[in-house]
Amino acid sequence: MRVKIQAEGYNFTIPLPLGIILNGFTIRIVKSCLKYTDINLADVSISEEQLHILIRELKRAKKVFPNLPLVDIKTGNKQRVLITL
Amino acid sequence: MANSLGSRIAEYRKAKGITQDQLAEHMGVSTQAVSKWENDLSCPDITLLPRLSDYFGITIDKLLRGDSSNAVQVVSESERRDFNKMLLKIFVNSANGDIVKVNLPLSLVKVGLEIGMQLPEISGNDALKNIDFGAILLAAERGVIGKLVEVKSAAGDVVEIVIE
Numbered sequence: 001m002r003v004k005i006q007a008e009g010y011n012f013t014i015p016l017p018l019g020i021i022l023n024g025f026t027i028r029i030v031k032s033c034l035k036y037t038d039i040n041l042a043d044v045s046i047s048e049e050q051l052h053i054l055i056r057e058l059k060r061a062k063k064v065f066p067n068l069p070l071v072d073i074k075t076g077n078k079q080r081v082l083i084t085l
Numbered sequence: 086m087a088n089s090l091g092s093r094i095a096e097y098r099k100a101k102g103i104t105q106d107q108l109a110e111h112m113g114v115s116t117q118a119v120s121k122w123e124n125d126l127s128c129p130d131i132t133l134l135p136r137l138s139d140y141f142g143i144t145i146d147k148l149l150r151g152d153s154s155n156a157v158q159v160v161s162e163s164e165r166r167d168f169n170k171m172l173l174k175i176f177v178n179s180a181n182g183d184i185v186k187v188n189l190p191l192s193l194v195k196v197g198l199e200i201g202m203q204l205p206e207i208s209g210n211d212a213l214k215n216i217d218f219g220a221i222l223l224a225a226e227r228g229v230i231g232k233l234v235e236v237k238s239a240a241g242d243v244v245e246i247v248i249e
Contacts, residue, residue: 057193061193074139
């Protein structure tokens with residue numbers, strides 16, 4: 001996955017490799033970090049298991065649609081945000 | 086909708102309320118070139134198509150093929166594409182010049198809905214807030230493809246939802 005931002009003459013590309021960023025290990029890290037925030041786990045609507053399902057589906061979709069532009073936002077003042085799978 | 090590229094360009098230009106001169110200036114070509122496009126004497130260079138379609142707020146596919154490619158149709162079970170290879174496309178062209186295009190694999194939408202995710206309200210556009218994605222998914226599973234929704238608000242916003 002890649003996030004590309006074009007704004008006021010600046011171009012940023014943020015690579016987000018799904019395999020590295022989204023896996024069981026990172027989910028556990030996020031879960032443990034939540035203990036130290038004000039966020040109540042009961043308020044988080046997605047469970048760890050559901051997140052695993054979503055990640056699996058994201059990775060499968062990436063194989064079927066490589067580099068698919070998931071979201072492409074162009075503003076009237078020439079700013080752009082492009083998220084590709 | 087017109088059935089040649091030239092007549093579609095003329096139609097979209099008139100709908101936008103601009104002259105051939107204005108379109109030519111925006112595209113960086115001569116007025117004669119635009120006139121030739123519209124009379125089907127020549128075609129726009131392929132590198133101009135993205136800019137041309139963006140200017141009209143439509144997809145390149147729609148510019149090249151017209152509305153027929155997006156006509157709603159029900160495909161029989163034997164002719165249906167693999168559900169996992171289908172896309173839900175959302176296109177928002179707001180009056181203030183913002184353009185939002187969303188392409189979501191239907192399989193991903195299905196998983197998202199199954200686990201109870203609330204799909205984001207794209208661009209905060211009111212026209213999208215009450216869309217029943219479950220119903221759209223059900224229609225897709227039953228073989229409905231094409232442009233399911235086309236909303237033009239009084240404020241000038243255009244929202245289109247297409248299953249491909």
